[in-house]
Amino acid sequence: MYTEIEQLILDIDWFFTDGIYVSFMASGGGKLPDSVIKSKENHELLVNYFRNLPEISDVMINPELDGLLIKIFGSGVDERYLEDYVLMAKKGLYSFDKTIPNNFLDPYYHLVASPKKPLLLIYNFKYSI
Template sequence: MYTEIEQETLDIDCFFTDGKYIGFMTSCGGKLPDSVAGSKEEHHVLVNYFRSLPEISEVLVNSELDRLLIKIVGSGVDERYLEDYVSMTKKGLYSYDKTGLNNSLDSHYHLVASPNEPLKLESLPKDILNILSKTRFLNHIENFREINLLEID
């Protein structure tokens, strides 16, 4: 289990699904969905699985990202910022970052990049599918540039 202190102080990978596609976000010290926070062991299984996948897709970086980052942190997009998100998106995942930095209670995330060829839930091994299915986005990932963590069950 991830404690409240760990959630507030760590940048933890989080994976979720809408029942068809897979999303990836980094917590940036924000609160995790209960399904993620509840089991470090299951979380590590997902991290190891998704980080070891081969690249399958080209990446579309959010066209509004530069403007959004200037507003949030005072500087635009650079390669260092994009590196991890692009890496995960090349694996077929929709990638999101926390919008309200330095506020652990803020539950808003913005799209960093989306895949041309999304990884489909149906292609996952059963053990990964069983864990991932516990963290469910209540809408269709491909239609959202912004996500409220409160919409992830």
């Protein structure tokens, strides 16, 4: 289980899906979803799984990102900031960052990088009669 203090001081990777696409999130000291909080072990398995996927896609950087970062932080995009988000987008995941870091209850994230070829969740059910 992740404590509230751990959530406040760590930038924890977490993932979500809309049932079709998978997204990578960097918590930036924000409150994590209950599904992430309740099991560090399961969470670490997911992080390890996604971080070890092969690269499958080229990446598009959010064209509005530079302006957003200037507005929030006073400086724009640089390679160091983009590194992890691009890495995860190359694996087919949409990559998001917490918009206002270290604001525990603020729920907002912004898109940093998108895969040109996203990883898809495909359900293949075979029915037999």
